[in-house]
Amino acid sequence: MKLQELLQLEHEYEIQSVSQYLDLINLVTSKVRTDLNNTDLFIDVFSTFEDLIHTKQPTSRDIKKYLECIRDFAPFGSQIPAANKDYPKIIETRFFYRGVYNGLSFNLLPSALRGNRFGKESDYYHYVKAQCAGDYQDLSQLNTLVKMQHYDCPTRLLDLSSNPLVALYFASKNFGCSSCENANFGYVYLFINPDNEVLFDGSDKAVALSCLAKLSLKDQEAIYEACVSKIRRNGFGAVFDANNNGPAIEKLYHEIRQEREFDKRLKAIDLMRNYYIQPDMTNNRIKLQSGAFLIPGIHRNQLDYLSSLEYEYYIRIKIVDQERILDELDRININEASLFPEADKVAHYYTEKL
Numbered sequence: 001m002k003l004q005e006l007l008q009l010e011h012e013y014e015i016q017s018v019s020q021y022l023d024l025i026n027l028v029t030s031k032v033r034t035d036l037n038n039t040d041l042f043i044d045v046f047s048t049f050e051d052l053i054h055t056k057q058p059t060s061r062d063i064k065k066y067l068e069c070i071r072d073f074a075p076f077g078s079q080i081p082a083a084n085k086d087y088p089k090i091i092e093t094r095f096f097y098r099g100v101y102n103g104l105s106f107n108l109l110p111s112a113l114r115g116n117r118f119g120k121e122s123d124y125y126h127y128v129k130a131q132c133a134g135d136y137q138d139l140s141q142l143n144t145l146v147k148m149q150h151y152d153c154p155t156r157l158l159d160l161s162s163n164p165l166v167a168l169y170f171a172s173k174n175f176g177c178s179s180c181e182n183a184n185f186g187y188v189y190l191f192i193n194p195d196n197e198v199l200f201d202g203s204d205k206a207v208a209l210s211c212l213a214k215l216s217l218k219d220q221e222a223i224y225e226a227c228v229s230k231i232r233r234n235g236f237g238a239v240f241d242a243n244n245n246g247p248a249i250e251k252l253y254h255e256i257r258q259e260r261e262f263d264k265r266l267k268a269i270d271l272m273r274n275y276y277i278q279p280d281m282t283n284n285r286i287k288l289q290s291g292a293f294l295i296p297g298i299h300r301n302q303l304d305y306l307s308s309l310e311y312e313y314y315i316r317i318k319i320v321d322q323e324r325i326l327d328e329l330d331r332i333n334i335n336e337a338s339l340f341p342e343a344d345k346v347a348h349y350y351t352e353k354l
Contacts, residue, residue: 003045003071003072003075003192003314004314004315006035006041006044006045007031007032007035007041007314009028009031009314009315010315011315011316012315012316012317012318013315013316013317013318014317014318014320015317015318015319015320016320016321016324016325017321017324017325017328018165018168018325018328018329018332019328021164021168021188021317021319021325022164022165024317025164025190028190028314028315029095032075032093032095032192032314033093036075036076036093042076045069045072045073045076046073046076048065048069048072049066049069049073052065052066052069052236053236054235055235055236056235057232057233057235058231058232058235058236059232060228060232063228063231063269063272066236066269067269067272067273067308068311070273071274071311071312074192074193074194074197075093075192075193075194076194092194092195092196093192093193093194093195094162094192094193094194094195094198094276095162095164095190095191095192096160096161096162096190096191096192096193096276096292096294097160097161097162097163097164097166097167097168097188097189097190097191098158098159098160098161098167098170098188098189098191098313099161099166099167099168099169099170099171099172099186099187099188099319100170100171100186100187100188100189101170101171101172101173101174101175101177101183101186101322102174102177102183102186103183103185103186103187103318103319104183104185105183106187107306107309107310108158108189108306108309108310108312108313109158109302109305109306109309110154110155110156110157110158110296111149111154111155112124112154112155112156112213113156113296113302113305114154117154118217118302119217120154120217121154121155121156121212121213121217122213122214122215122216122217124148124153124154124155125145125148125153125155125213125214126214128148128153129144129148135147136148140201140207140259141207141210141211141213141214141255141258141259142201142206142207142210142277142279143201143279143280143282144210145157145210145213146279146283146286146293147283149293150283150285150286155213156209156210156212156213156295156296157277157293157294157295158293158294158295158296158309159291159293160191160276160291160292160293160294161289161290161291161292162290162292163289163290164188164190165329165332165334166289166290166334166339167188167189168188168319168325168329168334169326169329169334169335169339170186171186171187171188171317171319171322172186172319172322172323172325172326172329173322173326173336184320184322185318185319185320185322186318186319186322187316187317187318187319188316188317188319189313189315189316189317190313190314190315190316190317191276191294191312191313191314192314193276197275197276198276198277198278198292199275199276199277199278199295200277200278200280201279201280204262204264205270205275206275206277206295207256207259207260207262208252208256208266208270208271209271209275209295209296209297210295211252211255211256211259212252212298214255215248215251215252215255219247219248219251219252220248220298221300222246222247222248222249223248223249223252223271223298224272224298224299224300226240226245226246226248226249226268227268227269227271227272227298230268231268231269236269237267238267238268238269239265239266239267239268240265240266240267240268241265249266252266253266270297271297271298272297272298272299273297274294274295274296274297274308274309274312275294275295275297276292276293276294277292277293277294277295278292279291279292279293284341285339285340285341285342288338288339288340288341289339294309294312296308296309335349336348336349337349337350
């Protein structure tokens with residue numbers, strides 16, 4: 001069951017101006033906040049969990065359904081209610097946005113998981129870090145990925161923003177993609193997440209998922225199989241101890257321990273979930289763009305990654321008349337110079353404008 005259907009939201013909307021866009025964002029976010037306080041709607045969403053939660057030996061299909069239910073349930077709260085139906089109090093909801101310029105070609109896969117880059121994630125990570133070691137000294141693993149993303153190294157992070165106007169700008173602006181020149185529309189994707197489930201740099205889950213970037217595709221595939229096997233045997237509460245979990249899980253523990261002392265038990269289902277991350281605002285570009293990221297959990301293959309990420313968004317807004325929208329955004333100081341602090345970007349903006 002997808003929450004979008006219960007909220008009676010259309011799959012796709014079309015806009016042609018900034019004012020029309022803001023009216024739509026206000027309508028959708030207001031509707032979400034109102035309807036998420038609807039007890040009947042909450043019970044409708046949770047009812048799909050009840051059989052799954054207590055499944056002792058879940059199948060692969062059960063695991064996929066559970067992950068989808070988690071995403072539908074997420075806006076209501078961060079803890080699954082106990083069997084006594086003491087439902088958790090509904091909490092503050094966070095909205096994230098992603099702007100994509102070429103609606104025909106671009107999907108929601110992070111750059112390291114896209115096209116023929118898939119399977120080369122650890123190569124990108126290790127070669128770039130080895131060649132530019134001084135640039136990444138003393139950075140946490142998550143902030144290392146954020147900085148690599150900043151310098152166009154493919155990573156498993158998917159760029160998002162908490163500012164809908166920033167996403168609108170990126171859905172309207174072509175940054176030198178020659179094959180995109182004939183694109184006549186973009187998309188803004190809207191995502192929903194509870195505020196207290198957003199991960200920060202110090203989060204154990206953020207560390208574990210960001211450390212996947214260090215591991216080969218073969219090891220990642222082995223971790224996926226280990227997670228599925230563990231859940232099948234022990235249910236959705238299954239955990240890995242710090243030892244005796246097979247070579248791939250041991251490698252993941254090793255990489256996590258390079259970050260910090262870590263003897264906690266990793267929950268298998270947590271390694272398979274996608275999470276929203278708010279990075280430290282030490283990067284001026286991240287700060288100006290109200291940047292955030294979605295980091296995917298471990299999935300079986302490229303198609304499963306894409307399927308899980310496409311399930312994350314709640315509505316898609318088709319952006320037409322991109323030139324008009326860029327002009328309107330410029331009037332309210334949403335432009336290349338205001339969103340990119342680097343001198344070359346500022347110079348390019350004024351060179352084109354004056």
